[in-house]
Amino acid sequence: NAGVTQTPKFRVLKTGQSMTLLCAQDMNHEYMYWYRQDPGMGLRLIHYSVGEGTTAKGEVPDGYNVSRLKKQNFLLGLESAAPSQTSVYFCASSETRTEQYFGPGTRLTVT
Amino acid sequence: AQKVTQAQTEISVVEKEDVTLDCVYETRDTTYYLFWYKQPPSGELVFLIRRNSFDEQNEISGRYSWNFQKSTSSFNFTITASQVVDSAVYFCALSGTMDSSYKLIFGSGTRLLVRP
Numbered sequence: 001n002a003g004v005t006q007t008p009k010f011r012v013l014k015t016g017q018s019m020t021l022l023c024a025q026d027m028n029h030e031y032m033y034w035y036r037q038d039p040g041m042g043l044r045l046i047h048y049s050v051g052e053g054t055t056a057k058g059e060v061p062d063g064y065n066v067s068r069l070k071k072q073n074f075l076l077g078l079e080s081a082a083p084s085q086t087s088v089y090f091c092a093s094s095e096t097r098t099e100q101y102f103g104p105g106t107r108l109t110v111t
Numbered sequence: 112a113q114k115v116t117q118a119q120t121e122i123s124v125v126e127k128e129d130v131t132l133d134c135v136y137e138t139r140d141t142t143y144y145l146f147w148y149k150q151p152p153s154g155e156l157v158f159l160i161r162r163n164s165f166d167e168q169n170e171i172s173g174r175y176s177w178n179f180q181k182s183t184s185s186f187n188f189t190i191t192a193s194q195v196v197d198s199a200v201y202f203c204a205l206s207g208t209m210d211s212s213y214k215l216i217f218g219s220g221t222r223l224l225v226r227p
Contacts, residue, residue: 031213040120042202042217050212058214090156092215099146100215102156 002026006091006103013081013110021076021106023091029101031094032074033058034066036087037105043090049074081110113138115205117218124193125226132188132221134203140164145179145186146204146215156202162186193225 007022023032030051035043045058047066055066063085065077074093078085086109092100114137124130136145147159160170162179170177174191190197200222204215 033214035217040219042115042117042219043215044217045214048212048214056212088154094213096213099158099161101158102148104155 004091004093004101004103006089006106008106009104010107011109013078013108015082015110017081018077018079019081019108020078021089021091021108023074023076023093023103024072025074025091025093025101026072027093027095027101028071029093029095030071031096031100032068033092033094033100034064034074034076035090035092036060037090038087046076046089081108083110086110113140113205113207113216115203115216115218117201117203117221119221120219121222121224123224123226126195127192128225129189129191130193130223130225132190132201132203132223134186134188134218136184136186136203136205138205138207140207140209142208144206144208146206147177147186147188148202148204149199150202150220151199159188159201190223193223195225195227198223198225 004025033048034046037043049068052071067075089106091103094100116135143164145162149157176189178187200220202220203218
């Protein structure tokens with residue numbers, strides 16, 4: 001039982017490049033979330049999903065897209081990376097009102 | 112609108128001191144959940160506690176205790192006899208139930224440094 005895993009752990013992109021972050025959970029949770037963490041700002045919700053095939057925007061969705069084709073996976077895409085997207089990205093999953101289980105994070109730098 | 116405020120950006124104490132981390136929240140939901148997470152220097156987020164809005168009993172878990180007061184919209188966290196391993200960033204978070212996504216609204220975090 002690995003919980004929530006994220007791939008990759010680190011990545012450096014040049015401005016304009018694209019990439020996809022993968023989140024996988026093995027707890028059969030319905031709800032999955034992508035957050036970004038910036039210094040002094042806590043975690044802010046980017047996008048989330050309340051079940052397979054569904055996605056919705058969070059607090060800071062601009063510049064990101066997501067997909068939830070399989071219940072256990074939640075992908076976060078950056079189509080054209082910008083320096084403002086330099087951040088630590090956390091994926092989380094939960095079952096209704098229980099606590100959210102977080103992945104280890106992905107540190108992304110855009111130069 | 113929902114909001115979580117952690118006014119203490121950074122706290123520094125000497126080992127064995129008691130320390131309280133403040134959390135004030137705003138919500139219009141009548142039913143909601145409050146959480147505390149710990150983020151040690153290694154970066155992962157560790158769940159500490161979840162309380163629902165109908166349960167105002169204080170909770171103690173070892174050296175950790177939580178004081179939930181609806182009247183002041185606060186959910187404060189106290190570490191008794193702090194240890195160096197308690198050094199971390201602590202986040203308070205809120206989840207309302209009017210929003211079916213159950214997403215978490217985080218405070219900006221309090222960095223706790225426990226010096227030997």
